[in-house]
Amino acid sequence: SKAPVRVAVTGAAGQIGYSLLFRIASGEMLGKDQPVILQLLDLPHAQKAVKGVMMELEDCAFPLLAGMIATDDPNVAFKDAKVALLVGARPRGPGMERKDLLTENAKIFTVQGAAIGQYADPDCKVLVVGNPCNTNAYIAKEVAQKYGRVPAKNFTGMLRLDHNRALSQLAAKSGRDVSSLKSLVVWGNHSPTMYADYRFVTSNGDNVKGLINDEAWNKDVFLPTVGKRGAAIIEARGLSSAASAANAAIDHIHDWVLGTNGEWVTMGIPSDGSYGIPEGIIYGFPVTTENGEYKIVQGLEIDAFSRERMTHTLNELLEEREGVKDLLG
Numbered sequence: 209s210k211a212p213v214r215v216a217v218t219g220a221a222g223q224i225g226y227s228l229l230f231r232i233a234s235g236e237m238l239g240k241d242q243p244v245i246l247q248l249l250d251l252p253h254a255q256k257a258v259k260g261v262m263m264e265l266e267d268c269a270f271p272l273l274a275g276m277i278a279t280d281d282p283n284v285a286f287k288d289a290k291v292a293l294l295v296g297a298r299p300r301g302p303g304m305e306r307k308d309l310l311t312e313n314a315k316i317f318t319v320q321g322a323a324i325g326q327y328a329d330p331d332c333k334v335l336v337v338g339n340p341c342n343t344n345a346y347i348a349k350e351v352a353q354k355y356g357r358v359p360a361k362n363f364t365g366m367l368r369l370d371h372n373r374a375l376s377q378l379a380a381k382s383g384r385d386v387s388s389l390k391s392l393v394v395w396g397n398h399s400p401t402m403y404a405d406y407r408f409v410t411s412n413g414d415n416v417k418g419l420i421n422d423e424a425w426n427k428d429v430f431l432p433t434v435g436k437r438g439a440a441i442i443e444a445r446g447l448s449s450a451a452s453a454a455n456a457a458i459d460h461i462h463d464w465v466l467g468t469n470g471e472w473v474t475m476g477i478p479s480d481g482s483y484g485i486p487e488g489i490i491y492g493f494p495v496t497t498e499n500g501e502y503k504i505v506q507g508l509e510i511d512a513f514s515r516e517r518m519t520h521t522l523n524e525l526l527e528e529r530e531g532v533k534d535l536l537g
């Protein structure tokens with residue numbers, strides 16, 4: 209049988225953690241033949257709650273759960289991790305400005321980027337879920353590069369929830385099975401500015417944009433619905449998306465590690481300059497994955513409407529980068 213893989217999860221006592229950990233331990237993320245060791249990080253005051261989650265994990269008697277640790281020390285949590293899910297983040301408190309949110313999180317992701325850079329497995333695949341996730345991933349990536357061990361391309365941000373939300377909206381509108389939909393991409397930042405681009409989506413060979421045949425729906429319904437879905441969930445549930453966010457994190461890592469067989473998924477990844485997106489910015493791109501490596505889908509035509517949307521979400525990311533520049537030195 210396979211050697212266990214160490215999976216670090218931060219914010220382990222939180223809502224997303226509670227939906228995520230059980231699915232990792234059951235084999236849904238890395239495969240039903242891959243044992244895992246969970247390395248759980250949370251703040252000192254949350255250690256008791258993490259212990260409670262560990263008790264429940266024990267009570268599931270998962271055959272693939274080969275071990276668990278709980279810690280408040282990032283250097284311990286990320287030690288030898290092959291997968292790191294950075295879920296814990298500082299939420300926006302009352303009276304906190306966007307700028308404060310950015311800088312408070314920048315402090316967290318500076319520390320965690322340094323820990324990953326020094327102690328994680330050199331092939332560690334990092335997914336940042338905690339918001340603002342693109343810029344948090346950018347910070348962790350930049351800091352980790354100082355140690356020259358874990359490559360920049362391994363630092364990713366989560367656009368997959370936006371991708372899955374968009375797929376569901378398209379399935380409902382077109383009347384096609386969600387599983388039949390291929391070649392969607394969500395460009396840019398995980399924020400209401402993201403651009404869910406349905407122009408290339410097919411279902412059993414049919415172009416879905418053609419099937420829907422309603423240009424106004426794209427602009428007036430589809431994009432706002434996907435963009436504001438997070439707020440709509442909060443409004444309905446009184447809490448932010450958690451199970452769907454955990455599901456998206458599972459999908460992101462599953463597909464990155466196990467491959468997409470030529471199909472596109474959206475990942476927030478450091479740009480290599482493709483599609484005119486400045487190098488290094490963590491931006492949602494269409495990718496295919498094979499043997500644990502992702503590749504950006506190239507050669508897509510960008511029309512004027514798409515370019516405008518892609519630039520708008522890029523500008524937000526450039527502003528966020530500007531906001532944390534001083535902290536990165």
Ligand code: NAI
Binds near residue numbers: 219250
């Ligand atoms: P939560 O508040 O229920 O849990 C967060 C946990 O992180 C808490 O246990 C907290 O103690 C911990 N934490 C805070 N700072 C930490 C640090 N420095 N190190 C380790 N742990 C730390 O929040 P929830 O609902 O689980 O969401 C977590 C994050 O995920 C939020 O930032 C949220 O905005 C983000 N999110 C991102 C989505 C995406 O699509 N990228 C979707 C939904 C949520």
